[in-house]
Amino acid sequence: MFLIILFRVALLKYFIIISPIIILLLVKVCCTRDLKIHIFLSIILIAFLTSNYFITTNANGNQIQADLEKITNDYNNQHIISGPFEAPKFAQFLWQEKPYFIWFQDYQASINNESTIREYNIEFNSKIPLKNKLKISAYFNRFNNKTYENIILVTQLSKEDFPELENYNLDKCYEVLCVYS
Known part of the structure; x- marks a missing residue:
């Protein structure tokens, strides 16, 4: 569940908010050996997910x-x-x-x-009949x-x-x- 939150950058802030609570709850359950294993796996996962920012893949x-x-x-x-x-x-x-x-x-x-240059429109369709319809638009104009x-x-x-x-x-x-x- 939390890996899904990690992969969606927009939801990363919720993961950061919830992670201290998760750590406090896991401290009561985990022993030192489990904690070391999780830290090791976390380092590997972080290195894998952030490697594109540090290793250039453009050989030419x-x-x-x-x-x-x-x-x-x-x-x-x-x-x-x-x-x-x-x-x-x-x-x-x-x-x-x-x-x-x-x-x-x-x-x-x-x-x-x-x-x-680009235009994005979001319309919200309500399941109940409303008087008005909400529409949000964003335009990317040339400078x-x-x-x-x-x-x-x-x-x-x-x-x-x-x-x-x-x-x-x-x-x-x-x-x-x-x-x-």
């Missing part, structure tokens, strides 16, 4: 960094569009003030002259309605993983990254 990080440095030298752009969800990864490898990495979703919204000129697209993804690449022309491929215009 140095190649990405080298490619990004070559791209900034070859193309003198202030803004670079990254593939879907690649902007933070590229920004972590290139610690410079410029170029700015633009999310592909933001670029698509600027092309289509849209200010909203500024900026348009981008003479911009390149840099991605690590293939055309199978990123079908929008069909609309772009391949300029140059480096070791890991490819540049499209």
